[in-house]
Amino acid sequence: MGYQAVYDRAKRDPAGFWDEVAGAIDWDSAWDRVLDASNPPFYRWFAGATLNTCFNAVDRHVLAGRGEQAAIIYDSPVTSTQETISYAQLQDRVARFAGALRDQGVGKGDRVIVYMPMVPEAVIAMLACARIGAVHSVVFGGFSARELATRIDDAKPKVIVAGSCGIEPNRVVHYKPLLDEAIELATHKPKRCIVLQRLQEPGELIADRDTGWAEAVAAATPAECVPIAATDPLYILYTSGTTGQPKGVVRDNGGHAVALHWSMGSVYDVKAGEVFWAASDVGWVVGHSYIVYGPLLAGCTTVLYEGKPVGTPDAGAFWRVIEEHGVNVLFTAPTAFRAIKRADPRGELLADYDLAGFRALFLAGERCDPDTLRWAQEMLQVPVIDHWWQTETGWAIAANCLGIERLPVKPGSPTVAVPGYDVRVLDEDGHAVAAGDIGRILIKLPLPPGCLPTLWGDDQRFVESYLSAVDGYYLTGDAGYLDEDGYIFVMSRIDDVINVAGHRLSTGGIEGALASHADVAECAVIGVADELKGELPVGLVVLKAGVTRDSTAIVNELIALVRDEVGPVAAFKHVAIVERLPKTRSGKILRGTMKRIADGREYRMPATIDDPATLDEIKQALAAIGYAKRG
Ligand code: COA
Numbered sequence: 001m002g003y004q005a006v007y008d009r010a011k012r013d014p015a016g017f018w019d020e021v022a023g024a025i026d027w028d029s030a031w032d033r034v035l036d037a038s039n040p041p042f043y044r045w046f047a048g049a050t051l052n053t054c055f056n057a058v059d060r061h062v063l064a065g066r067g068e069q070a071a072i073i074y075d076s077p078v079t080s081t082q083e084t085i086s087y088a089q090l091q092d093r094v095a096r097f098a099g100a101l102r103d104q105g106v107g108k109g110d111r112v113i114v115y116m117p118m119v120p121e122a123v124i125a126m127l128a129c130a131r132i133g134a135v136h137s138v139v140f141g142g143f144s145a146r147e148l149a150t151r152i153d154d155a156k157p158k159v160i161v162a163g164s165c166g167i168e169p170n171r172v173v174h175y176k177p178l179l180d181e182a183i184e185l186a187t188h189k190p191k192r193c194i195v196l197q198r199l200q201e202p203g204e205l206i207a208d209r210d211t212g213w214a215e216a217v218a219a220a221t222p223a224e225c226v227p228i229a230a231t232d233p234l235y236i237l238y239t240s241g242t243t244g245q246p247k248g249v250v251r252d253n254g255g256h257a258v259a260l261h262w263s264m265g266s267v268y269d270v271k272a273g274e275v276f277w278a279a280s281d282v283g284w285v286v287g288h289s290y291i292v293y294g295p296l297l298a299g300c301t302t303v304l305y306e307g308k309p310v311g312t313p314d315a316g317a318f319w320r321v322i323e324e325h326g327v328n329v330l331f332t333a334p335t336a337f338r339a340i341k342r343a344d345p346r347g348e349l350l351a352d353y354d355l356a357g358f359r360a361l362f363l364a365g366e367r368c369d370p371d372t373l374r375w376a377q378e379m380l381q382v383p384v385i386d387h388w389w390q391t392e393t394g395w396a397i398a399a400n401c402l403g404i405e406r407l408p409v410k411p412g413s414p415t416v417a418v419p420g421y422d423v424r425v426l427d428e429d430g431h432a433v434a435a436g437d438i439g440r441i442l443i444k445l446p447l448p449p450g451c452l453p454t455l456w457g458d459d460q461r462f463v464e465s466y467l468s469a470v471d472g473y474y475l476t477g478d479a480g481y482l483d484e485d486g487y488i489f490v491m492s493r494i495d496d497v498i499n500v501a502g503h504r505l506s507t508g509g510i511e512g513a514l515a516s517h518a519d520v521a522e523c524a525v526i527g528v529a530d531e532l533k534g535e536l537p538v539g540l541v542v543l544k545a546g547v548t549r550d551s552t553a554i555v556n557e558l559i560a561l562v563r564d565e566v567g568p569v570a571a572f573k574h575v576a577i578v579e580r581l582p583k584t585r586s587g588k589i590l591r592g593t594m595k596r597i598a599d600g601r602e603y604r605m606p607a608t609i610d611d612p613a614t615l616d617e618i619k620q621a622l623a624a625i626g627y628a629k630r631g
């Protein structure tokens with residue numbers, strides 16, 4: 001069947017479609033209903049069924065004769081190590097660590113925070129949770145102690161599993177002191193921390209609270225897979241929203257396993273035994289779905305890469321990994337390719353490698369600019385597929401589904417809606433706009449399996465954030481348009497979320513950090529265009545009356561403050577001190593207009609502006625720090 005036929009079938013009869021697809025997963029007991037729509041706007045997939053996600057991702061492949069096949073290839077240029085873990089070895093290591101968690105009293109429904117760098121133990125910890133029905137919440141290592149504390153207080157983990165350190169090309173990141181500080185800051189205290197002591201920098205263990213990973217595992221007996229309700233949570237992953245308080249996106253077990261397994265074949269066109277590499281981090285949704293669960297559910301080999309696209313050691317790193325490990329399909333963010341292109345514009349390093357088995361490159365995480373797309377196509381001579389999705393959906397909303405039918409690529413578009421998603425572009429009143437007109441992008445309910453059923457502990461925020469804009473629709477938070485062929489163009493966010501090197505950040509969160517500085521009266525953060533990272537946050541700050549301190553010192557303090565409170569990943573390095581911020585007469589800060597000024601784009605004087613002169617002042621202040629250049 002071609003794309004249109006599959007899409008139409010999924011739209012006409014979602015329950016029938018996913019019922020068939022679900023046959024690829026091993027269930028402990030069958031569902032009462034494929035889709036439980038008895039309590040809208042809450043929908044549940046495979047209600048009444050039980051399964052174990054870890055069994056489906058690991059054990060069943062061993063039973064099916066894949067025990068000797070590589071499950072994980074760990075490639076770490078930053079530590080000069082490599083390790084191949086077979087499915088049989090993975091089963092053993094996961095079962096033992098699950099036993100170690102169980103020894104700490106962790107059971108079904110208990111939360112476990114995983115704060116680890118890109119090492120196999122991070123994947124093992126996630127799968128071990130799934131094995132015993134515990135709910136993992138992985139926190140990205142580039143976040144600060146305060147961000148970690150916020151997540152500890154929301155998820156209330158019984159145990160935290162952490163690495164002692166992370167390795168960035170320019171420094172060792174001290175995870176253990178960050179963990180200690182976060183626990184100090186948090187109101188909720190975990191019962192125990194299990195710390196993976198890395199050779200590069202072991203952490204100091206706190207008596208009666210911390211145990212080394214090796215000791216915890218040595219004392220444990222392997223734990224078996226436990227049947228889990230399809231509708232029970234597998235994990236919580238926090239993502240940035242409009243406010244500084246992150247949203248705890250919940251993923252269920254059943255719908256997730258079904259959708260991700262299906263996506264491996266239908267979207268990415270990979271089969272069991274092939275090598276899939278998502279060059280991301282386990283702390284992001286891409287890492288959850290396509291470093292860990294997707295490839296393993298499908299019986300593929302997944303590559304776990306602890307390094308960067310450039311600088312570890314050079315811009316040929318991705319080609320080396322593809323050749324060395326026989327990667328068939330690579331998934332990364334456009335920013336990684338922009339970094340490679342900048343370092344090696346003619347792709348000369350490619351000549352050193354043989355990419356014979358390499359079939360396709362998938363890009364997501366941010367809008368893929370046509371220049372980057374064309375460069376990657378020219379260099380690699382394989383299909384380059386932009387696809388669009390978000391933490392909330394867990395898998396692609398729009399893509400060129402290579403496993404169904406390869407459609408023509410239109411640069412700037414992630415192609416068409418993936419079967420299961422009914423994507424609409426609507427105006428403020430909820431009416432469809434004409435082809436080519438920009439509007440808010442929404443998805444008609446029910447969302448397909450794998451998408452978030454709710455936010456952790458907060459059904460109300462779930463409904464308010466996503467389901468209240470138009471009755472019966474999920475609000476993606478993105479704006480864009482559909483062309484006459486049904487191709488989707490995702491242009492920008494409609495909220496205060498910005499995208500820095502494929503990382504999703506809340507300007508509200510950065511503003512919160514700036515506002516906590518003693519000299520700051522008011523502030524605004526905008527995402528300005530950046531050639532490498534897509535967007536970069538820039539702060540505009542009004543000082544309190546009477547502050548006479550040196551402004552350079554204040555700027556440096558503000559940069560350090562954001563690094564400390566939000567984390568280095570925010571890449572916050574630019575602040576302009578201004579006399580006042582441009583506002584509407586009702587007091588709303590004109591962030592959109594400031595962004596256009598910063599980017600050197602045309603802007604219209606907003607009719608509701610309180611004092612037009614403020615825009616000239618802002619322009620000068622932004623020009624003084626290198627922005628607001630027309631061109
Ligand atoms: N732990 C601690 N710190 C981290 C970290 C981690 N896991 N990951 C990043 N950081 C730090 C970096 O060291 C850097 O700190 P610095 O200010 O001291 O240099 C800062 O956070 C920003 O990191 P990063 O976004 O990686 O920027 P970079 O300038 O080091 O590299 C790219 C730029 C484009 C090479 C890089 O962003 C990249 O590889 N992106 C790939 C895209 C990606 O993985 N997207 C995820 C979603 S698909």
Ligand code: AMP
Nearest residue numbers: 364365366367387388389390391490504
């Ligand atoms: P995250 O939840 O971190 O994956 O970020 C999701 C957001 O990143 C989306 O809502 C979009 O704003 C943006 N995004 C992701 N992929 C794409 C894409 N292919 N094209 C345009 N924007 C994208």
